[in-house]
């Protein structure tokens with residue numbers, strides 16, 4: 001084997017790959033500029049599922065010109081280029097040099113990180129060739145996940161039928177980036193919980209979230225494995241389980257990241273308020289939209305067991321000031337830029353606290369809406385998916401690995417509300433359900449089963465906060 005440094009290395013595979021990328025890039029760039037499209041996972045799905053005849057309609061002479069300029073000409077250059085193999089230490093040196101330069105550049109431009117973080121979901125669809133390579137992989141991964149056979153949970157029974165003319169309603173609110181530290185309920189120096197103060201809402205001690213990112217925590221909340229679950233758990237999630245055993249399931253969302261679920265009704269906030277006609281309709285970007293029309297829907301439902309999940313936008317960063325209506329700007333001045341590192345810590349905390357206070361308002365609205373449903377025994381659980389960093393120790397947002405994540409990203413509130421009729425039916429009170437220690441992501445699954453009087457082999461009574469304490 002000759003490895004002398006000037007010996008041309010035949011690399012037809014690498015060259016063919018680069019040339020193929022050039023051609024796809026040229027076509028993709030044309031598609032993006034002409035149709036103002038982003039090549040995200042959904043778009044790849046559209047392209048792969050599009051009828052061939054429809055694809056032909058995209059052809060235009062301009063596309064040929066673009067392919068000639070952006071693909072054919074540079075391909076000629078690549079095809080003719082002579083590639084030499086340098087000595088190993090030159091190669092190693094180059095790799096180290098490039099890595100050091102990249103890291104130095106990343107740190108020199110650290111002020112742009114938050115901008116990238118905010119726009120990351122949309123940037124991926126605009127960067128070639130990343131957009132179609134990563135999103136094609138994501139498309140097939142998603143298809144594989146959706147097609148993967150789920151392990152069904154064991155058959156379940158109900159302890160007793162719902163009395164005639166009554167309804168059992170259980171509501172799970174999944175909050176977003178709502179850290180316990182900024183709750184008045186947990187001793188915060190500011191009144192961030194004025195709206196639920198007199199509603200009978202029970203604040204359990206703050207507890208540790210499963211993960212510090214939405215997908216991991218939501219998967220965990222919705223599986224019977226709780227904190228022992230992985231974010232790719234193959235077990236049937238709570239919503240699907242309840243649907244399969246005859247509970248009417250409603251999922252209202254202003255967020256993303258839940259596992260594949262089977263529910264009777266899945267609605268995004270914008271579609272919920274689309275039906276609202278009048279001057280006091282909530283804007284779809286605010287979480288109050290999730291509660292709109294709920295009393296009416298629950299009252300009209302003919303089901304006697306109903307499970308509602310609300311997945312909030314909560315305090316998703318970094319634009320906290322956009323998470324609440326202007327009238328809720330209680331703490332001022334607020335940081336109103338996504339470049340949060342340029343804001344004073346105080347103004348960032350102000351904006352964040354306003355979003356926490358607004359979440360408290362939404363909880364109060366929800367309790368009001370649930371109280372207005374006639375003849376219903378209602379329980380509501382609010383839990384956040386994870387906490388948030390607001391610049392403490394130089395950290396912002398969330399997503400730190402559990403091993404090093406600060407408590408601000410892990411400690412979440414766990415709040416419970418029960419109607420009087422629910423308390424009577426279950427023989428519990430606000431005081432009797434309280435625990436010394438909260439497992440915020442283990443409790444919901446088993447407590448919701450408990451609230452419906454549902455039992456099966458996977459039910460863990462120790463995690464059911466509504467179970468009567470053993471005498």
Ligand SMILES: [Zn+2]
Pocket residue numbers: 176177213214215385386
């Ligand atoms: Zn989250």
